[in-house]
Amino acid sequence: MNRLDPASLGRSGRSPALDRDALRTGVVHLGAGAFFRAHTAVYTEDAMLATGDTSWGIGAVTGRSARVWEQMAPQDGLFTVTERGSGSGAVRVVSSVTGTLAGPRDPRAVVELIGAPGTRVVTLTVTEKGYRAAPLTGRLDVRDPSVRADLDGAPPLTSVGQIARGLQLRMLRDAGPITVVSCDNLSGNGDRTGALVADFADALPGAEGDRLRAWVAESVCFPNTMVDRMVPATTPEDLDRVEAALGLRDEAAVIAEPFRQWVIEDRFAAARPRWESAGALLTDDVLPWEETKLRILNAGHSLLAYLGLSLGHRTIAECAADTVAATAVHRLVHEEALPSLRLPEGLDGPAYAESVLARFANPALGHTTAKVAADGSQKIGPRLLPTIRAVRERGGEPRWGALAVAAWMHHVATAGPRVEDPLAATLAGLLPDRRRAADVVPRLMEAGVFPGELVADTVFTGLAAHWYELIDAGDTRALGKEITL
Ligand SMILES: NC(=O)c1ccc[n+]([C@@H]2O[C@H](COP(=O)([O-])OP(=O)(O)OC[C@H]3O[C@@H](n4cnc5c(N)ncnc54)[C@H](O)[C@@H]3O)[C@@H](O)[C@H]2O)c1
Numbered sequence: 131m132n133r134l135d136p137a138s139l140g141r142s143g144r145s146p147a148l149d150r151d152a153l154r155t156g157v158v159h160l161g162a163g164a165f166f167r168a169h170t171a172v173y174t175e176d177a178m179l180a181t182g183d184t185s186w187g188i189g190a191v192t193g194r195s196a197r198v199w200e201q202m203a204p205q206d207g208l209f210t211v212t213e214r215g216s217g218s219g220a221v222r223v224v225s226s227v228t229g230t231l232a233g234p235r236d237p238r239a240v241v242e243l244i245g246a247p248g249t250r251v252v253t254l255t256v257t258e259k260g261y262r263a264a265p266l267t268g269r270l271d272v273r274d275p276s277v278r279a280d281l282d283g284a285p286p287l288t289s290v291g292q293i294a295r296g297l298q299l300r301m302l303r304d305a306g307p308i309t310v311v312s313c314d315n316l317s318g319n320g321d322r323t324g325a326l327v328a329d330f331a332d333a334l335p336g337a338e339g340d341r342l343r344a345w346v347a348e349s350v351c352f353p354n355t356m357v358d359r360m361v362p363a364t365t366p367e368d369l370d371r372v373e374a375a376l377g378l379r380d381e382a383a384v385i386a387e388p389f390r391q392w393v394i395e396d397r398f399a400a401a402r403p404r405w406e407s408a409g410a411l412l413t414d415d416v417l418p419w420e421e422t423k424l425r426i427l428n429a430g431h432s433l434l435a436y437l438g439l440s441l442g443h444r445t446i447a448e449c450a451a452d453t454v455a456a457t458a459v460h461r462l463v464h465e466e467a468l469p470s471l472r473l474p475e476g477l478d479g480p481a482y483a484e485s486v487l488a489r490f491a492n493p494a495l496g497h498t499t500a501k502v503a504a505d506g507s508q509k510i511g512p513r514l515l516p517t518i519r520a521v522r523e524r525g526g527e528p529r530w531g532a533l534a535v536a537a538w539m540h541h542v543a544t545a546g547p548r549v550e551d552p553l554a555a556t557l558a559g560l561l562p563d564r565r566r567a568a569d570v571v572p573r574l575m576e577a578g579v580f581p582g583e584l585v586a587d588t589v590f591t592g593l594a595a596h597w598y599e600l601i602d603a604g605d606t607r608a609l610g611k612e613i614t615l
């Protein structure tokens with residue numbers, strides 16, 4: 131079977147939606163994973179199609195390995211998105227990527243691309259751990275050897291290093307202002323990215339750091355965003371199904387739910403794609419959107435994943451069909467998360483929560499519990515801790531937040547050193563020989579994930595230990611009884 135590329139697409143009687151000869155690169159995207167392809171690249175293509183402005187082609191950069199480069203470069207940046215959900219299934223060819231770079235192999239080219247005058251926007255989806263921030267303080271981890279190497283002037287391999295060095299190049303070249311748009315699931319993702327770039331500048335020697343910091347303050351904006359679309363990791367079976375539908379082999383294919391949403395703070399230093407013409411909401415106040423999504427959708431996702439793993443479920447849809455897991459998530463979002471939130475103006479909170487729970491149940495998506503469960507040490511903070519703290523501040527018992535934390539701890543204790551987490555070695559080092567609640571919970575409370583006041587909070591730790599014991603006993607009936615009580 132022929133591989134998808136502009137020529138093979140043409141031979142099959144179709145053409146990319148965008149005129150590829152007219153496309154210019156105006157956006158650099160760091161972290162060209164599945165989500166970028168199903169979300170940012172689609173919005174950007176739709177914006178160019180709606181406005182006819184083709185100066186927003188995307189230079190896509192892979193963050194950790196050359197795998198995505200190997201998938202996309204031979205296809206000249208073309209790839210497909212297949213929607214899976216009720217009444218969907220169409221395979222769409224997306225044509226907004228103008229070039230692909232393997233970041234770890236070609237870091238100088240990444241800096242060059244960010245420094246190019248035609249680039250006016252950098253977007254990024256490099257996962258929570260890709261920011262190299264200490265979980266509790268959010269500050270750049272300058273003891274991280276890769277961060278150190280970037281600070282010492284090596285061709286940068288970290289995302290913050292690439293952004294900072296790219297901005298420095300713009301400054302030296304007078305290439306003009308630019309906007310850096312984080313699209314990761316972090317609260318205040320833009321503010322955080324800006325603070326990390328400032329930390330990078332602060333850690334540079336004297337005058338070099340001062341100059342960069344001053345230029346960034348004047349010429350760069352870091353708007354906050356809320357992004358939403360459930361995008362699982364593509365499987366070999368997905369690739370075969372796409373091939374059968376498309377008649378061409380697409381190694382970079384992604385699968386996504388039909389729903390998509392993007393709320394962007396309207397704070398740009400230079401021109402940008404008209405993403406609003408593709409359905410994005412540009413607003414002055416993104417924080418309520420971000421927090422609502424993190425505390426309802428992402429917190430619910432994490433609880434489903436960790437509890438679901440202990441109940442033997444492979445996918446999120448299986449968890450959502452399990453009364454015990456589904457009830458736990460329902461109670462977390464309605465009893466603890468919603469009352470902790472300042473909702474976006476006009477949003478019906480309970481209706482939003484129900485729509486999210488319905489999306490979890492999408493059986494066609496195949497989102498795995500393992501993928502959602504990965505990197506828990508980086509996700510607990512933004513997704514669960516604000517709700518737990520809010521319940522404690524009201525003098526309440528954070529039963530459902532503690533259940534999610536206990537289920538994460540049980541997952542860590544069960545997986546041991548095999549846990550997929552950037553802190554895997556630290557977590558495994560903390561685990562006691564005996565894996566009972568009284569041994570595990572106090573140890574994992576010291577992982578650097580929980581703030582001091584929660585580590586010392588016996589109501590919270592007592593609840594976590596109680597849930598851990600119930601999960602560990604493997605008595606689903608007893609667990610279910612307590613959850614549905
Ligand atoms: N998949 C979704 O449903 C979804 C939805 C909303 C937001 N997001 C955000 O997008 C992120 C990526 O999700 P995805 O589905 O594309 O995952 P993915 O595994 O397909 O891709 C992850 C990307 O991040 C890069 N990356 C990973 N670790 C890195 C590191 N240490 N430094 C630099 N780059 C690194 C990888 O190279 C890859 O390009 C998520 O972590 C989340 O913040 C995802």
Ligand SMILES: O=P(O)(O)OC[C@@H](O)[C@@H](O)[C@H](O)[C@H](O)CO
Pocket residue numbers: 257258315357358359360361427428431432501502
């Ligand atoms: O992508 P992650 O690893 O940050 O989190 C896993 C999921 O919770 C997440 O990707 C959701 O599917 C997404 O946030 C929906 O918009």
